[in-house]
Amino acid sequence: MAGLPSPLVASCALLLVLGGALVSPGTARATLAEALDLETLVERSDDIVVARVLSKSSRWQGERIVTDVVLEVSEVAKGEVSEGQRVEVLLLGGAVGELGMRVSGEAGLELGHEYVLFLRRWNGTRRPVGMAQGALPVQRGGAEPLVQPGGAGLSLVRRGSTGALSHAEPAVSQPRPLADLLSAIRALR
Numbered sequence: 001m002a003g004l005p006s007p008l009v010a011s012c013a014l015l016l017v018l019g020g021a022l023v024s025p026g027t028a029r030a031t032l033a034e035a036l037d038l039e040t041l042v043e044r045s046d047d048i049v050v051a052r053v054l055s056k057s058s059r060w061q062g063e064r065i066v067t068d069v070v071l072e073v074s075e076v077a078k079g080e081v082s083e084g085q086r087v088e089v090l091l092l093g094g095a096v097g098e099l100g101m102r103v104s105g106e107a108g109l110e111l112g113h114e115y116v117l118f119l120r121r122w123n124g125t126r127r128p129v130g131m132a133q134g135a136l137p138v139q140r141g142g143a144e145p146l147v148q149p150g151g152a153g154l155s156l157v158r159r160g161s162t163g164a165l166s167h168a169e170p171a172v173s174q175p176r177p178l179a180d181l182l183s184a185i186r187a188l189r
Contacts, residue, residue, distance in 0.1 A: 031105030035156035035168030036130040042188040044129045045118040047079030047087070050138060050178070052114045054086065058094025065101040067094035069109050071117070077185045079119075089117070090125040105154040107135035114138040116147055116181065136172055136181075145178040 042048065051071035058067045069089045073081055081087055092103040107128040109115060118134035119126040128134030136150040151170040158168040172181065 030153055030155040031103075031131070033105060033131060033133070033151075033154045033156055035151075035158050036133050036171060038171040038184060039188055041118045041129055041134060041171055042078065042185055044120060045078060045134070046121045047081050047117075047119040047126065048077040048185055049073045049079065049081060049087070049117050049119070050075040050077075050114065050182070051087070051117055053109050053111050056094075056109070056111060058096050060096055064092065065094045065096050065099070067091045071109075071115075074114070075182065077116075077182050078189050087119075087126060089119065090127055103131075105131045105152075107132045107150075108152060109135060114140070116178070133170055138178055139175070146175040147172055147178050147181045148175055149173055 036044070049071070051073045053069055054072050055070045056067055058065055060066075067090070069091060071087050071089060073083055073085045073087060076083060089107075089109070091109065092106050093101045095101075115138060116136040118129040120129050120134075130151075132154055133151045133156075137148040139146045139148055149170050149172050156168045156170055157165040159165055
């Protein structure tokens, strides 16, 4: 049976075929998630850093694909890491060979880009808190660095007093000066 695909590969192929047939090309995809305010992001984080992505590599972890991301820390707002230290973050999804897996709402960390990262230590590694909510892109080039909103690929909601879910904004809903955000984070630690 050396020529037959594994059950996982066959299932993924079937899912891709069925998914392509059921979803029109213009349909937006998002993962429903609880909106986390800045206080909650800080509370749930073991480490909060400003860091640049140095490298990414994807691999199999059991029956799923994960991506290991190596970051170089330039500033620490919370935690036991230090400036200049390299840390590794685990993301769900990636590509191994010709097979890829994407998790809608997972943080998308791009090579060479800089982020404010809210990280939780979990099973010997670090993960962004609240998926993409815990990875805020930093944009440099103007008078001062700006932190861009996070949460791409997530449909953020909050439960009201009646139990009904309603749309909610991310912790950073519009560009914010990096120094201002780091000051607010340090005040909440």
